[in-house]
Amino acid sequence: MRDDDASWDEDVRLAVYRAFAGRGRAPSAPELADAAGGSLAVAKQALHRLADAHHLVLDEWEHVVLAHPFAARSLGFSVMGSRTLWWGGCAWDSFAVPHLVAAEPEVLIATRCPGCGQPHALVVNRAEPPEGAQVAHFLVPAARMWDDVLHTCAHQRLFCCESCVDAWLAASGEAKGYVVDLVTLWRLARGWYAGRLERGYRRREPADAVAYFAEAGLTGPFWAPAGRV
Template sequence: MDDRDEAVRLAVYRGLAASGRMPAHDALAAHASLSEAEVAGALERLAAARHVVFDEEHRIVLAHPFATRSFGFSVMGGRTIWWGGCAWDAFAIPHLVPDEPHALIATTCPACGSPHAWTVSRTEEPDAPQVAHFLVPVAHVWDDVVHTCSHQRIFCSEDCVEAWLSRTGNERGYVMDLPTLWRLAARWYEGRLDSPYRRREPAEAREYFASVGLTGPFWGS
């Protein structure tokens, strides 16, 4: 990336990590030593490169793993509350943010509305019976990333997954237990708050998924 784009990317991610809020354009401009017009151009290029996601009103709604509105997951640290962009992202935030050894992740089951919360740390897999359901295979995440993230949710059990699928008419996606979700999230965003940041190539991503126990159907075709 252009150095200016990388400076804006870093300011976005560090701002979200520190406060849970998207920095304003003037704050990004000051941090990156750019004009607000240059910041706007950089954000367009970052969106094209899949570092940030605009919503239908052209506001940044996702800078994975952070979201700027609810996607069903809150992540509460000792000093900051974040929105997690999906189940994967919510479990990734405690691994990524500095000075927060653990966080309380909360959500509700999409099938029955039961509330769930887990204290998630960087060192121990959660001992919990719930399951995560990923409706969209990873290979198709960016076909409609907002739709994808809206449908990476945690259910009480596989029975609740099946009840939700029956009610909504969706086909079954990939189901994993929460220890597997924790392992998936643990190192996926390593380096995102540092510079320069390099995204994984598809082959590297497949290797990473295999290393945490996720098989071919998780990737999709």
């Protein structure tokens, strides 16, 4: 039996991500224990280390809330494949699901515009960006996204247009962040989580993240991360 933390961490990480990818939910306590050699205590220790390393997000009850791009509860997006229904963590994450889950090359993403309440449904696949006039607004810059990641994800939303973004900002009192069209959002999501369902996944270093963002068409101070992302 292995007793090194890194081995259990990777087994538990994979159990979490593969449960979300395959069934749209976090693994059960027995499933987590199985991934940690039969010990739920070891699994919980691994979950906390994974949260500290920004691989996932836990709530106060030690439940997995986010394992990007998947969420355990509604954060404004449902993502429906042919076999599985997910909660998307945000606009970015929702667009990433068909790129990450090999068995689901096309999904139907449903959400509402925070500015006017208009419902939106978009078919997103891995072949080409969806058509539409909608835009995504990112409130929190990359360097601060993990300061309060639930707040960050809750404010990466799809709007009807930039006028709806401005209306929401005026009503909420928030400062404007960064607005992208659907093509740029799709490019951002396309390869961001590549390899996350495989053993040995590593988060991007800042320079790698900046290069990836630039390839998607995102440059400038807003997209300069402070650490691994």
